[in-house]
Amino acid sequence: MLELYEGALNVPEIITRWYAEEADYNYGAYIPFIGTVRAEDGIEGLSFDVYEPILSSWFDTWQAKAEALGAKLKMAHSRGDVLVHESSYIAAVFSPKRRVALEMIEQFVEDFKASAPIWKYDLKDGQRLYAADRSTAIQGAGILGGKS
């Protein structure tokens, strides 16, 4: 399940609802990862653009990997502005036993950072500035310029 929201996430509502949704499926482990905007470099917050069609297919590929291991993934992310000390991202794994969930949450979050079509901007001094120095080119990028 992939959920997109305008602005900051309501973390208690989401993680509590996810817990309830899976309560009857005999999962022994539920590991949520919650990403919260930190105060640094004078920012007022972050802002996000999301390209949903490719994000959805990326997520579906991961969900199939999870299902093959008897696990399930859930993810929530913000669009637009999220202020300092608010949260913009939740990823969660449910699995029968802890080991699958512990390993999958790391792999999933790392691939999310490298591959998910989401763009981050710093909100600073009334401007929305692309976080170019923290961004990662998607695998296979550069083919237009001759890289392959």
Next chain:
Amino acid sequence: MITIEFLGPIQKAAITMEAVSLRDVAEVLKQDDELVQWIDNCAVALNDTLVASLDIPLKDGDKISLLPPVCGG
């Protein structure tokens, strides 16, 4: 006619053009001064599926998307 859209921080409106392969599109985009900083770091999607080669034939109505470097979370 195909459409090319520019995602995220690329501040550029979508364009349409005639092209029979992605290689044709690349030749046009490489001449665009607005895209100088993006050509070498963008991934490319055809109809919302990422592609790894320019040797892909295009058909009328195809949508090409340029995806600059990402940072979710």
